[in-house]
Amino acid sequence: MKVLLVGGGGREHAMAWKLAHSPRLEKLYVAPGNPGIAHIAECVDIAADAIDELLSFATREAIDLTVVGPEVPLTMGIVDRFAEAGLKVFGPSREAARLEGSKAFSKEMMTRFGIPTAAAHAFTESAPALTYLADMTAPYVIKADGLAAGKGVIIAETLEQAQHAVREILDERVFGAAGARVVIEEFLVGEEVSYLAFTDGEHIVPMVSAQDHKRIFDGDKGPNTGGMGAYSPAPVMTPELETAAFEQVLRPMIDGMRGMGVPYKGILYAGLMITPKGIKVLEFNCRFGDPETQPILSRLDSDLLDICLASVNGTLDQTDVTWSSDAAVCVVMASAGYPETSTRGCEITGIEDAEGYDGVNVFHAGTARQNGKLVTAGGRVLGVTARSKTVRKAIDLAYNAVARVRFEGMQFRRDIGARAIRRGGSRK
Numbered sequence: 001m002k003v004l005l006v007g008g009g010g011r012e013h014a015m016a017w018k019l020a021h022s023p024r025l026e027k028l029y030v031a032p033g034n035p036g037i038a039h040i041a042e043c044v045d046i047a048a049d050a051i052d053e054l055l056s057f058a059t060r061e062a063i064d065l066t067v068v069g070p071e072v073p074l075t076m077g078i079v080d081r082f083a084e085a086g087l088k089v090f091g092p093s094r095e096a097a098r099l100e101g102s103k104a105f106s107k108e109m110m111t112r113f114g115i116p117t118a119a120a121h122a123f124t125e126s127a128p129a130l131t132y133l134a135d136m137t138a139p140y141v142i143k144a145d146g147l148a149a150g151k152g153v154i155i156a157e158t159l160e161q162a163q164h165a166v167r168e169i170l171d172e173r174v175f176g177a178a179g180a181r182v183v184i185e186e187f188l189v190g191e192e193v194s195y196l197a198f199t200d201g202e203h204i205v206p207m208v209s210a211q212d213h214k215r216i217f218d219g220d221k222g223p224n225t226g227g228m229g230a231y232s233p234a235p236v237m238t239p240e241l242e243t244a245a246f247e248q249v250l251r252p253m254i255d256g257m258r259g260m261g262v263p264y265k266g267i268l269y270a271g272l273m274i275t276p277k278g279i280k281v282l283e284f285n286c287r288f289g290d291p292e293t294q295p296i297l298s299r300l301d302s303d304l305l306d307i308c309l310a311s312v313n314g315t316l317d318q319t320d321v322t323w324s325s326d327a328a329v330c331v332v333m334a335s336a337g338y339p340e341t342s343t344r345g346c347e348i349t350g351i352e353d354a355e356g357y358d359g360v361n362v363f364h365a366g367t368a369r370q371n372g373k374l375v376t377a378g379g380r381v382l383g384v385t386a387r388s389k390t391v392r393k394a395i396d397l398a399y400n401a402v403a404r405v406r407f408e409g410m411q412f413r414r415d416i417g418a419r420a421i422r423r424g425g426s427r428k
């Protein structure tokens with residue numbers, strides 16, 4: 001089969017790596033890809049959101065299956081466009097992808113289907129939003145409705161900060177059209193976990209749990225980032241909680257969407273808060289997480305290409321999806337200045353050494369080739385990913401590999417996976 005993968009980050013490098021293992025794969029194209037992906041696939045110079053160009057490429061090359069990594073093309077309707085042209089494509093339709101594309105829509109669906117989540121209200125005008133805030137207590141959670149590249153959620157400690165955030169989003173439009181509405185919601189306390197599933201619109205196959213580390217510094221300090229590391233499994237997600245998440249979150253959402261005539265296919269990512277009162281949904285995403293995909297796919301023993309095809313064809317119930325009992329850990333190496341800025345053009349060395357360890361993959365995110373050298377080209381540069389028998393061993397292996405890699409100004413957290421160890425994950 002000829003496959004086109006859309007995207008060019010660390011998540012897509014991990015997806016490309018896994019797709020490349022499929023015995024059914026004849027040729028893998030990745031648009032736009034990155035220098036790491038170029039070792040295992042042919043990179044095509046088309047941006048991930050250039051849907052017209054992607055469609056002409058897929059038609060011209062007679063692509064058998066297109067797999068979409070990032071949320072932007074999905075919310076723009078890439079799946080509808082490809083399907084109209086008679087092409088097979090893995091992912092949710094534009095309407096279904098609104099579960100990520102609009103936080104107000106997502107809340108509406110959760111309320112309609114009785115899915116546990118933080119109490120919330122949506123506003124298009126600042127005056128009623130400010131009145132509503134005045135009756136709430138700190139901390140305040142304010143979310144821009146649309147996609148804001150991970151920056152649209154503000155947790156404000158004071159009423160003044162919260163009011164400021166509402167005015168910035170609704171009146172000053174700091175997030176552009178993504179801020180035409182805000183959602184103000186109850187602050188939840190607990191531990192976060194990423195719970196993803198493959199679905200064909202009817203059958204649901206959950207993945208192994210994972211936990212992301214969103215803050216830039218050790219001990220969950222400093223500003224939020226796209227994710228500084230992740231590990232799987234997340235011991236907070238007990239078998240009982242997995243069952244609850246399936247019954248209370250995944251099943252009602254997939255059944256509900258199908259019942260509304262908007263079947264949801266592809267990957268459904270539930271960002272959950274495990275609170276003393278049980279599971280609550282923080283958000284839904286319509287795609288794999290980054291960097292959770294790196295450890296999650298490291299543990300997938302089955303063929304990812306088969307699973308994607310089964311999702312498109314509606315045969316997920318007949319498809320083998322098995323996971324390794326090993327643990328996996330991904331440590332993100334970021335460039336100087338991240339997350340406010342990033343540093344380009346610094347030479348990266350040591351990746352081959354790092355990959356010399358058995359069980360280690362170094363997935364590229366923000367890298368580029370410049371005069372034959374590999375250099376930094378973004379905030380998150382690499383995701384050093386290790387799989388081993390226990391989470392403790394996977395952590396040690398990942399950090400041994402990290403120690404081989406060098407570039408000027410590199411920053412990484414030294415405590416990825418520490419929470420799993422505290423919860424006794426080393427015995428798993």
Ligand code: AMP
Nearest residue numbers: 118141153185186187188189271282283
């Ligand atoms: P989201 O993009 O909606 O997942 O929000 C980004 C991050 O903000 C989450 O991963 C949480 O750490 C935090 N967050 C979002 N909503 C809430 C909430 N209701 N209570 C507490 N923290 C939240």
Ligand code: GLY
Nearest residue numbers: 212227289290291
């Ligand atoms: N790691 C969080 C996300 O992909 O949204």
